Amino acid sequence: MKKQILAIREIIMEYGILTNQDMELESSPILSKINKDHYTLIERYKRNGVGVITYIDGMAVSEDTIPYENLSDDLLDEILFNLEQYVVGLKKTMD
Numbered sequence: 001m002k003k004q005i006l007a008i009r010e011i012i013m014e015y016g017i018l019t020n021q022d023m024e025l026e027s028s029p030i031l032s033k034i035n036k037d038h039y040t041l042i043e044r045y046k047r048n049g050v051g052v053i054t055y056i057d058g059m060a061v062s063e064d065t066i067p068y069e070n071l072s073d074d075l076l077d078e079i080l081f082n083l084e085q086y087v088v089g090l091k092k093t094m095d
Contacts, residue, residue, distance in 0.1 A: 004076040005068045009047055011083045015090075018045045023086040029078050031066065042066075042075070045083065 028041035037057050044051030049067040
């Protein structure tokens with residue numbers, strides 16, 4: 001198993017399911033984009049995968065869970081970076 005996935009799972013096990021809103025991200029990671037009006041965004045982070053929402057013309061049309069193993073290394077790196085930044089921010093507020 002990839003080390004990014006193990007690190008992501010460790011954070012989720014400690015902090016629970018997280019959303020982009022919880023982490024106050026400016027934008028959601030893009031899983032796929034068909035065109036400017038049809039795209040799938042990563043919105044939630046769970047132990048075994050990410051929760052994704054597909055949008056068409058700005059309206060949510062479907063939700064799904066994608067296992068971490070099915071994500072690219074670039075997406076895993078982005079997810080891990082965001083989660084680590086969230087944890088750093090939490091620890092700073094607790095000090």
